[in-house]
Amino acid sequence: MIEVKNLKKEFEKTIKDPGLSGAIMSLIHKKTTTVKAVDGLTMHVDEGEILGFIGPNGAGKSTAIKMLTGILTPTSGTLKINGQIPYKNRKEYVKEIGVVFGQRTQLWWDLPLVETYSVLKEIYCIDEAKFKDRMDFLNEVLNLQEFIKSPVRTLSLGQRMRADIAASMLHSPKVLFLDEPTIGLDVVVKDNIRKAISKINKNDKTTIILTTHDLNDIETLCERIVMIDKGKMVYDGSLYHMKETYGKMREVIIALNNPEEIKNIKPDKKFGLTADDYDIAKKANSVSMKFNSAKVEIPDMLNYILGTVSVKDITVKDADIEEIIKKIYKSEVKPGEAV
Amino acid sequence: MICICSEPENQRKFLDRKDGNKLIRFIKLYKIFVAQFLKNLMEYRIDFLTGAVSFLIGQITNILFITIIFSQIPSLAGWKYYEIMFIYGYSLLPKGIDHLLTDNLWSVAYFIVRKGDFDKYLTRPINPLLHVIMEKFQFDALGELITGIVLVIYSAIQLNYVPGAEEVLVILITILFGTLIFTSVKIACCAIAFWIKKSGSILQIFYMSSDFARYPITIYNKGVRFIISYVIPFAFTSYYPAAYLLRGGNGFVCAGKTILISSIVFCISLLIWNRGISAYESAGS
Numbered sequence: 001m002i003e004v005k006n007l008k009k010e011f012e013k014t015i016k017d018p019g020l021s022g023a024i025m026s027l028i029h030k031k032t033t034t035v036k037a038v039d040g041l042t043m044h045v046d047e048g049e050i051l052g053f054i055g056p057n058g059a060g061k062s063t064a065i066k067m068l069t070g071i072l073t074p075t076s077g078t079l080k081i082n083g084q085i086p087y088k089n090r091k092e093y094v095k096e097i098g099v100v101f102g103q104r105t106q107l108w109w110d111l112p113l114v115e116t117y118s119v120l121k122e123i124y125c126i127d128e129a130k131f132k133d134r135m136d137f138l139n140e141v142l143n144l145q146e147f148i149k150s151p152v153r154t155l156s157l158g159q160r161m162r163a164d165i166a167a168s169m170l171h172s173p174k175v176l177f178l179d180e181p182t183i184g185l186d187v188v189v190k191d192n193i194r195k196a197i198s199k200i201n202k203n204d205k206t207t208i209i210l211t212t213h214d215l216n217d218i219e220t221l222c223e224r225i226v227m228i229d230k231g232k233m234v235y236d237g238s239l240y241h242m243k244e245t246y247g248k249m250r251e252v253i254i255a256l257n258n259p260e261e262i263k264n265i266k267p268d269k270k271f272g273l274t275a276d277d278y279d280i281a282k283k284a285n286s287v288s289m290k291f292n293s294a295k296v297e298i299p300d301m302l303n304y305i306l307g308t309v310s311v312k313d314i315t316v317k318d319a320d321i322e323e324i325i326k327k328i329y330k331s332e333v334k335p336g337e338a339v
Numbered sequence: 340m341i342c343i344c345s346e347p348e349n350q351r352k353f354l355d356r357k358d359g360n361k362l363i364r365f366i367k368l369y370k371i372f373v374a375q376f377l378k379n380l381m382e383y384r385i386d387f388l389t390g391a392v393s394f395l396i397g398q399i400t401n402i403l404f405i406t407i408i409f410s411q412i413p414s415l416a417g418w419k420y421y422e423i424m425f426i427y428g429y430s431l432l433p434k435g436i437d438h439l440l441t442d443n444l445w446s447v448a449y450f451i452v453r454k455g456d457f458d459k460y461l462t463r464p465i466n467p468l469l470h471v472i473m474e475k476f477q478f479d480a481l482g483e484l485i486t487g488i489v490l491v492i493y494s495a496i497q498l499n500y501v502p503g504a505e506e507v508l509v510i511l512i513t514i515l516f517g518t519l520i521f522t523s524v525k526i527a528c529c530a531i532a533f534w535i536k537k538s539g540s541i542l543q544i545f546y547m548s549s550d551f552a553r554y555p556i557t558i559y560n561k562g563v564r565f566i567i568s569y570v571i572p573f574a575f576t577s578y579y580p581a582a583y584l585l586r587g588g589n590g591f592v593c594a595g596k597t598i599l600i601s602s603i604v605f606c607i608s609l610l611i612w613n614r615g616i617s618a619y620e621s622a623g624s
Binding site: 070090119124 | 474
């Protein structure tokens with residue numbers, strides 16, 4: 001469905017010294033540097049798949065998405081989606097895709113939502129019967145009914161996002177690009193939007209590329225993730241595999257009868273762990289200890305804790321994906337290395 | 340298969356001939372926006388009234404200014420007071436129509452490109468230029484249009500001028516293609532934003548140069564005359580057609596020249612626009 005090979009995008013950037021004099025100098029003598037926003041991205045996405053596309057801010061996610069959607073022309077590399085080359089057959093290509101940029105709406109500020117959809121109906125040449133069916137489906141999935149007559153400018157962020165997603169789905173696209181569709185939304189709305197995305201994916205077999213900073217989105221929706229950083233791919237695989245491979249850092253939450261006893265827990269002395277392999281943090285009513293389960297087995301650690309301090313309650317947490325990703329983002333681990 | 344973008348223009352022609360109902364679709368879409376606009380008038384009433392009134396005041400001041408000057412100078416380079424008023428009024432017609440229909444191009448020059456909002460237009464299966472244009476209907480332009488019509492009719496009466504059938508045809512053609520000259524200049528200038536992010540001031544300068552064409556161009560030196568005739572050909576939006584109407588000449592040549600010149604400017608502006616789209620860099624998000 002989506003075939004990307006060695007995709008690159010470079011931008012010419014003017015270097016300016018700070019201040020007004022810097023700005024004037026740059027007018028006279030322009031210094032430029034080449035920024036590689038996307039640097040050799042290769043990936044493949046199957047039909048009907050929901051791919052989580054993640055990476056820290058400035059990793060090149062948006063640039064990559066903009067090339068995939070035909071907005072930007074790649075500097076080099078090949079790109080084939082749904083049998084088409086986005087930037088070449090742009091007008092034909094975009095008929096088959098839907099795009100949502102969570103940060104900015106694609107709707108018309110002053111138009112009532114209903115009118116927005118009739119404009120899109122004309123733009124995409126959707127016939128009357130199909131349009132009605134589609135609206136019924138989207139209404140059911142996204143609950144547009146309650147605000148469909150209001151102008152877009154009066155919608156709340158959650159409503160607007162639902163409206164935006166509906167707008168991108170109106171023409172039943174084969175591929176849907178969702179760039180941060182849950183940004184700034186509350187938990188309930190996020191949950192509703194995730195359910196809607198999942199329903200749309202199942203109903204239409206829509207291939208979905210989802211970028212997000214909310215890992216709950218990823219956990220609920222995506223079987224596979226691609227992580228990029230500095231324009232390069234750093235991980236491609238299932239979420240499960242990521243946890244298996246990198247999720248060696250486990251967390252134990254201990255509630256102590258006597259909080260003072262915290263200083264008695266010394267895994268460095270007992271197991272010879274270095275500072276990289278463990279971390280003890282005092283929380284409001286408990287102690288959180290993270291340690292590398294590749295170095296010390298979980299039962300051994302629990303035995304040690306229970307034998308050392310008087311414990312009121314103890315919990316072992318699942319491998320925390322956020323933790324893994326945070327470490328990869330901070331380049332503390334290279335791909336292939338255990339966290 | 341290395342696909343460095345070679346000829347994106349091919350896919351981005353203004354109107355593909357094979358799909359004839361595209362224009363109809365565009366008009367249909369424009370109608371939705373105009374209808375919505377009229378509904379919104381009620382809501383943004385104060386803004387609309389202010390806009391229209393400020394334009395009217397601007398135009399009236401201009402007329403007063405001309406009146407004062409020409410009460411001192413009964414003629415200018417052989418042009419009488421009412422003839423000058425006729426040329427002045429005529430210049431407002433294509434300008435006003437263009438202003439009414441394609442005002443959103445100013446937003447492209449000032450912020451749509453700079454803020455990366457142009458993304459939206461590139462993800463829709465409709466020509467981005469038409470898409471941008473249809474989104475806004477600028478009612479303030481009525482100030483210009485009404486002033487223009489009033490001036491032309493009033494000065495024509497004073498001059499005892501009655502156009503014949505051929506003249507009416509020339510009027511229609513020159514207004515239509517004069518409008519195209521304005522639109523083309525706007526397209527070309529706002530497209531510069533694709534490279535330099537913000538081209539509002541450039542557009543402003545070129546747009547303002549149309550003010551030269553409000554007066555008989557015989558008052559300028561050769562350089563200025565050449566520029567407003569063949570470089571930024573605003574003279575074809577008012578002086579040339581008005582001179583033909585008032586002083587006579589070959590109507591076929593007058594209309595033909597206007598059509599030719601405006602078509603050339605239009606093609607150039609589309610070329611710049613299409614190149615601009617390939618150079619578009621969007622904005623970070």
